[in-house]
Amino acid sequence: MLLSAVPAVAIATVFLLAPGVVWAWWRYPAADGVMRVCVGLALGLAFQMHVVALLAAGPGITARSVLVTTLLALAIAALLIWRTRAPRLGRRKSVTPSPMLPLAGLILLITATRLAPLAAQQIPMGWDSSFHSLLASATVTSGHLPTWTPYERMPINYPYGAHTFIAEISLLTGVAPDRVFAALISGVFPVLTCLALYAMALRLLRGNEYALAAVAAYGLLGYWGSVNYAVWGGLPNEIGCFLALAFFAVLFTPNTSWRHSIAGGLILGALPLAHHHVMLTVALLLAVFTLYLLARRWRGDRDASWLLRNLWLMALVAVVSIAYYALPLVLRAGRLQDTDAAIYREDLGPTPLMGSGAVLITLAVAGALITYAPPDWRSRWTLVRLRMTRPARGFLAAMSLTLLGAFIAGYYLYGYISYAWITHGQATYSLFTPSRFLTDLTYFLALYAAIPLAALWRWLGIVGARFEMGDPGAPQVMGACLRGALLLALLGVACSSVAQQVDPAAGQLAAGEAQEFAWVRAHTSADTVALNVDATAHWAPYFTRRESAITPIPTSEFSGGYAAEKQYLSTVLWTLLQRPPMTQVIAAGTGTALPALLGRPVAVLTTGSPAGLVGSLAFVSGDQRVFLLTNGYSRLRPVGQLGSVRWWTGASPAPPDGWQTARTETGWSGDTGEIASRSVAYLRLSAPLPADAEISCLAQRDADLWLDGRPILQACDGTLHPLLVAAGAHTLALLAHWSPGQQPWAHLFVVARGAS
Numbered sequence: 001m002l003l004s005a006v007p008a009v010a011i012a013t014v015f016l017l018a019p020g021v022v023w024a025w026w027r028y029p030a031a032d033g034v035m036r037v038c039v040g041l042a043l044g045l046a047f048q049m050h051v052v053a054l055l056a057a058g059p060g061i062t063a064r065s066v067l068v069t070t071l072l073a074l075a076i077a078a079l080l081i082w083r084t085r086a087p088r089l090g091r092r093k094s095v096t097p098s099p100m101l102p103l104a105g106l107i108l109l110i111t112a113t114r115l116a117p118l119a120a121q122q123i124p125m126g127w128d129s130s131f132h133s134l135l136a137s138a139t140v141t142s143g144h145l146p147t148w149t150p151y152e153r154m155p156i157n158y159p160y161g162a163h164t165f166i167a168e169i170s171l172l173t174g175v176a177p178d179r180v181f182a183a184l185i186s187g188v189f190p191v192l193t194c195l196a197l198y199a200m201a202l203r204l205l206r207g208n209e210y211a212l213a214a215v216a217a218y219g220l221l222g223y224w225g226s227v228n229y230a231v232w233g234g235l236p237n238e239i240g241c242f243l244a245l246a247f248f249a250v251l252f253t254p255n256t257s258w259r260h261s262i263a264g265g266l267i268l269g270a271l272p273l274a275h276h277h278v279m280l281t282v283a284l285l286l287a288v289f290t291l292y293l294l295a296r297r298w299r300g301d302r303d304a305s306w307l308l309r310n311l312w313l314m315a316l317v318a319v320v321s322i323a324y325y326a327l328p329l330v331l332r333a334g335r336l337q338d339t340d341a342a343i344y345r346e347d348l349g350p351t352p353l354m355g356s357g358a359v360l361i362t363l364a365v366a367g368a369l370i371t372y373a374p375p376d377w378r379s380r381w382t383l384v385r386l387r388m389t390r391p392a393r394g395f396l397a398a399m400s401l402t403l404l405g406a407f408i409a410g411y412y413l414y415g416y417i418s419y420a421w422i423t424h425g426q427a428t429y430s431l432f433t434p435s436r437f438l439t440d441l442t443y444f445l446a447l448y449a450a451i452p453l454a455a456l457w458r459w460l461g462i463v464g465a466r467f468e469m470g471d472p473g474a475p476q477v478m479g480a481c482l483r484g485a486l487l488l489a490l491l492g493v494a495c496s497s498v499a500q501q502v503d504p505a506a507g508q509l510a511a512g513e514a515q516e517f518a519w520v521r522a523h524t525s526a527d528t529v530a531l532n533v534d535a536t537a538h539w540a541p542y543f544t545r546r547e548s549a550i551t552p553i554p555t556s557e558f559s560g561g562y563a564a565e566k567q568y569l570s571t572v573l574w575t576l577l578q579r580p581p582m583t584q585v586i587a588a589g590t591g592t593a594l595p596a597l598l599g600r601p602v603a604v605l606t607t608g609s610p611a612g613l614v615g616s617l618a619f620v621s622g623d624q625r626v627f628l629l630t631n632g633y634s635r636l637r638p639v640g641q642l643g644s645v646r647w648w649t650g651a652s653p654a655p656p657d658g659w660q661t662a663r664t665e666t667g668w669s670g671d672t673g674e675i676a677s678r679s680v681a682y683l684r685l686s687a688p689l690p691a692d693a694e695i696s697c698l699a700q701r702d703a704d705l706w707l708d709g710r711p712i713l714q715a716c717d718g719t720l721h722p723l724l725v726a727a728g729a730h731t732l733a734l735l736a737h738w739s740p741g742q743q744p745w746a747h748l749f750v751v752a753r754g755a756s
Contacts, residue, residue: 002182002507003118008173009183016066016168019073020044023080029087029259034103035249038199039263041192042246045239046270047073048168049161053145053324060143061164063171087259099208106212107194110219113494114186114230121507122514123539124182126233130538131552132163136177137542139167150526151541151551153562153596153743157332157339158554161273162236178542185235189242194219196245201447203252204396206387213454218446220494221360224435225442227497228355234439240278241440243271247282251310252392261310265317272322272329276556277436281403286311288402292394303391338742340555345415346430352411355435356442359493360449367448370455371396384455396447403441410434433555457483510534510607512622517543519619520603520626529597531604531632533574540605549574560700561743565593568698568718569636572749575696575720576635577604577612584752587636588645588685588734590672591745594636602632636749648682649674655682660706660733662686676744683734683748690752691727694720699736699746706733720751 017040024040025033051069052061059065124133135146135158146163147156169180194215201214218226229238250264272279290311296304319326336342354361370384371393411434418429464479500506509517513534520530521544530548532540538552549570553559576583604613604627619626648655650667659665659682668684675681681699695712696719697705703716707723708731715721716734736746 001119002121002124002179003115005175005179006115006118006183006187008175009169009180010188012169012172013184013188015172016048016070016165017041017044019070019077020047022074023077024263026081026086027084027259028263029257030253032199032202033100034195035199035202038195038246039250039267041195042243042267042270043263045165045243046266046273048165049270049273050321052160052164052168056144061139061145061167061171062143066168066171087257099212102212103194103198103215106215106219107191109491110194110215110494111187111190113220113491113498114190114227117230117498117501117507118182118186120502121182122509123507124178124185124233125231125501125507127538127552128235128554129178129181129185129233130542131554132166132233132235133178133181134542134552135160135163136166136170136181137545139164140170140177148551148553148557151547152553152559152566153592154558157557159236159273159276159279161270162239162275165239181233181235182230185233185238186230189235189238190219193238193242193245196242196249197443197446199249200245200252201450203249204388204392204447205450206389206392207454209454209457210450213450213457214446216490217360217363217449217453218443220490221357221363221449222442222446223357223360223497224355225439226357227494227501228439230501236275237278237436237439240271240275240282241443243267243274244278244282244440245443247271247314251307251314252395253310254306256306256310261313262317264310264314266321268314269318269321271318272326276329277433278440280432281406281437281440284406285399285402286315288398289395292398293391296391296394301390303389307391335558335741338558338560338739340557340559341433342431343429344433344555345428346411346433346435348411348435352407352435352438355438356445357493357497360442360445363449363452364445365448367451367453368397368400370451371448384451386451396444400441400444400448403437403444407434407437407441410437457486460486509539510622510624512624514543515621516605516619516624516626519621520544520546520605523619524603524628525601528601528603529632531570531574531602533604533606537605544603546603558742560739561745562591562593562596564700565591565743565745565747566597568747569593569597569633571718572696572747573602573633573636574604576751577632578610579751580611580753581614582753583612584690585635586685586687586689586750587747588683589745589747590647590675590681591747592743593745594633594747597633598637599631600633602629603627604629604632644684644686645670646684647672647675648684653678653680658709659684660731661709662731679738681734681736681738681744681746683736683746685732685734685748686729687732687750688728689723689725689730689750691725693723693725693750693752695723695732695748695750696720697734697746697748699734700738700742700744701736703734703736703746705735705748707731709733723750 020043021037021040024036024043028036028039030036055061055065055069138146145160148154166177166180170177197218198211198215201211205211247264247267250260250267253260271282293304293308297308371386410431414431415428419425460482461479464482467478517540524546528546530540530544530546532548532550537550541548541551550567551563553563576585606625607623613627616627616629617625618628646668648667649669655667656665695715697703697716698718699716705712705715732748734746734748738744
């Protein structure tokens, strides 16, 4: 079970982040210990994400290099403490009890609810978990920054911070990357996030009771951005939001010094290494907040002036610290169209705005009404006395409205635009995974929800005290009982959110699948391709360490070339393998995947016994079967002798009108060498077709198909369609669109029963 990995992962995390914590505890200017620990944890994480790039370029990312580097950083932190003057922290004047004990108890309760599902899980849940574990394992194996090699032939675009951090812990502890991932997302970073949220809430809401209530609202009532991280595997988003919360806590510290500016800038600069979406979101939020502060300063608000100064100084430090990574990232921005970021559709159901949790949203709305109500009305009717500053109220409003607006624009508005004008009624897309905006919104909703939650906690104590006033000798337990009931209600909401993670089918491999993966890894050659077709197919590359037909790839990657072509070819191959061996295939196409796959052995991982795999069974474990094919993709080899395959290579960009029918004009060639540099390709195939012929075609972007000059609508969607033709000679014509810079490809397959 995954739970057993938590202690080792937690200890390794504390060690890796210790350099930042040691320095911040003694030298970061903050009166409260939680703030110093929070900043230290964020600085330690930023250090580890930066230093691995140097290790990768030098001795490599190994257990020894990580250990030595962290110990050296601890020595440097101790030297800085020794050689620099301690900041004047001042004293916190408060008659209330220390919040450390209730904060620790609350975090322990929240973490326990997160860890409970790991006791029954074998693998982390979610598609994202599989590719994060895969990339982390690439660093463990190679000692370098993660790449998609040898699983895919494409450059990596995803930030490496989370993957290298997983790899460092795996190297130090010997715990497998997937188990480290589960321990971090469900055990370690919920603790770090709660600490950062407490520090931020203390700066904005200016009260320990409100900061504790914010942690309770987030950890026990939140769903998206809280419990839901473990469901889909959003560890980099969780890490990015932890860094963002720590940065905002530093930003709102008054009377700042150079230590604040450097610490805040280094934390902000680490965001691009953690998660691109959080980086873009924080950049958007800071741009909106800057405009708000400029407007406030123009109206003479002095608080706006020091906040602007803090923001600009920290932004300058951030730009300098991350320039080595950010500059190549900016240069790649023009390749956004080569990813799925703008052509992927999220299906969020009828009520996506409730994704953060109905109870949390209800309390947040109440908190917003209280926050922006007139002070007299607020004190009289709600008994809430807020000490929030005007910039803090403006910050919360600007951040919440910006995130809500970004979701509406990316999901509803862009969905309508893509349906009406981009795809002309063919598809609806989402922009930049808009659910992530609501995920990030959860943290700000928790700050609003803290206000009525803290007021309710205080009111229950007052009610209990008044009830017992009639009997002075009675034990003072009524208030404690009422508050305990409230805490149990909050815990009940948290348990109901976590309940779906305890589903017996969640976080499990199928019976015999672990043995199947292990056999492929141990008994097949390194160039074997795993044709993975089961429900947990996305874990096959990680556990087999083999290139697979289906690699879990995020929408941010340049996957439209080799990866997409290989997946389509594998889908066609799997379809053919389920048919009798005498099935006839006529194929025509171009690309980089088929030449790379031809001649390589194929391990088919399935639970059935397809008709085309008779005699190739190599391993059985329960219902799981492995079939080995010496040259599996050879069935997709273009067969020219069955007909004439011609590509337009003429001097003009397009062939003459009527090119979809068999003609004799010049400019057509069987050579595909010149068409890859064009954005449009024209293919014509003339061959004898049987009456039961079926066709499948697909191209990197899109394609149109004609049969004997007659268009066949929506035929090139990658699935098989009956041609419904009379037996005899026919001409098929294909018009393919692609991006020349991303391994262009197009394929057409005609399938029919008959002698092969």
